[in-house]
Amino acid sequence: MNNKATWTYNIKGIRTPGVSQMLVHENLVFIAVHYAKAGFYEGKLLCLSLNTGELQWEFVTDHVINSKVSVSGDQVYLAAFDGHVYGLNLADGQLRWKFHTGKNMFSSPAVVGDKLICCETHTGNFTYCLDRHSGQKIWELKTGVAVASSPLVYKDLIFHGSNSPLFFAIDLNTGIEKWRYEADGYFAGSPNLLGDQVITGCLNGSVYVFEPFTGQIVTQFQTGGAIYRKPIIENKHIFIGNEAGVFSSLTTSGQSISVDWTYQVPEIISTNACIANGQVLFGSADGHVYCLDKEDGALIDKKNMKSIVRDIMLTDEFFLIGADKGQLSAFERES
Template identity: 30%
Template sequence: MNFKRLYLSIIELADRLGSLLFASCCLVTSYGHSALCALSAYCVPLTLVRTRRAMCLTAYCLLLATYCVQSSSGVLAQEPFQAPALVWKVKLKGPILSPPAVHEGMLYIPMSNQKLYRMDVRNGRYEDISKVNGVASLTPQVYAGRMFFMLDGQPNKDRRMLAAFDLKKKKTLWQKPLLNTWSTPLLHETTLYTGAEDGYVYAIDIETGDTRWRFQTKRRIRSSPVISDSLLFIGSDDNHLYALHVETGRLVWSFETGGSILAAPAVADDAVYTVSFDQNLYCLDQHTGKLRWTFKANGSLYAAPVVSSYRIFLGSNDRNLYCLDARTGRLFWRYETGGIIRATPVLHEDVVYMVSSDRHVYAADIVTGRVLWQYETEGSITVSPVIVDHTLLVGSEDRHIYAFRKSGM
């Protein structure tokens, strides 16, 4: 049994059951001493303390021991980490500008040479979809045989385009002038949502390219949107995070930070997390925008955070990957790489995978932060990795895409 994954599940179970019922489930066991030793060995912190749901530490230890300690030997049963193996790498004809889109086991990769590539995750074989009139520098969106992407770098740079492309017929369906080089469009149902350098948030019909609604902020938008329930969250260079009604664009609330917001926020449970150029991570109530807590890094924050199992992970220009308690902002651990971290990490089971400008991709234990594996490429890595069909894919500035795979991944 996987100890760390079970630990995170127990934390959530304890929160939901409450102390009395939780304790009643535990009193029948008798492994308290072994469990305490296990907790000490792994230095596992309790991630939740609430006065109205005070959790009995003894009961917690007993239940943990019931599952983690082998009855025959009293030794913790752990699954050893299996290092991913390089299964293929492919050199492309230019640097990779943004994370690829993923659709039905295929990667759709925007390139700097004015081409779009479609790549098979299984073997790295790829084809040119089409030459486009400009550079597709942002992650495209793929839906129902169509791809939606931004084009810039055209002869008239002030007339950048949002385009819809038919993948089967390999032809452009429509183009819409849109001044946007930074904000990755988000597809939700039949609408594309994106920010633009004119300071507007746009909702665009995917069938026609017509604007359904728009909302104006005070400065350009470089953040990408995210949607949770009926709310769209997006940041602006005017230092604000905005919550808009997804159907109408009506402002629900806004929150002012101390700097520009460049990255997409993250949403988990009833909270929204956003990073700011003021070096802070902010945790806000999703429905009211009320501040819950802040965490200050030692460098600028460009990458979107990621949340899982009450833990939040974020990279910084101070070279560190931070792991925090998503409920309180308390630091669990940090790991310093040899370069800045501008890419969002990805999680798989109890491992966080991160990349750095020091050319490395790392795998770290999500509970302890201990690095379990690393691999050095031949170029800086600033584009977020992705996991598709049990394959970890990493794009490097050495113009290669690396594919790693392990059993169980």
């Protein structure tokens, strides 16, 4: 990892700002910041130039923004703790529409064709399907549980966990629940695809692999610590970190999962993994980004960001790091 940032954007004039996950779209990078203001909370969505870090526009909400945005066509989609889902102009951040759920939103919205899928978080009850162009509700499903997990859509099915022991599969077109699985821990993290199967982590420390149409468990594996992060998949390899500070490289084979290697850090793993050039990178609450050899887990390098690392992302040219204290830095990728 290069030591000198190509550019760094620091939030100024705000005390102890926190940042959300980021999204890169073409030559733009989106990241939200949340902060206390006069005893209350506000959030800002920032749109920055990927090449220079220059602010292009910002959008302010009445409460915390803690999710990643989605982009489709000429619109940006955002969910916030003020109980609204927003549709914004990509070009200038102007509001096109907003949909009021009445409950806090933490889960990141997902775009599927002309549909936008979003879930209520705190004391929430509903998963929603909206028309992404207008924000009009197409259907809602009362799940009865709060959802922090961001939805995954695969073959007309929506998959998400919840702030409860329940994991759901929902029909994309009708909003009818297809199946649910109940574990002995919360499914707060977001799912991913493992080939044609669905994989997710659980706060009981296990990684679960589901057959998507029946909900039958294909296999599961215990990592030894609560999992909030999305499993990252490369071929048959799974890369996942947990709250015990253990980062694992796992391999799937049929109905079994085996350990390739593990790496221990002092505090929780606070980001998803990124993989490039035979290396795997992740951030930790100890303020460091770790770079490991993908094959054997040996430490190659680590970078001190001096605050909790909230997200990391690789583009063709940059390695982006978002950290608390309102900091977003872009480092030129090494060839």
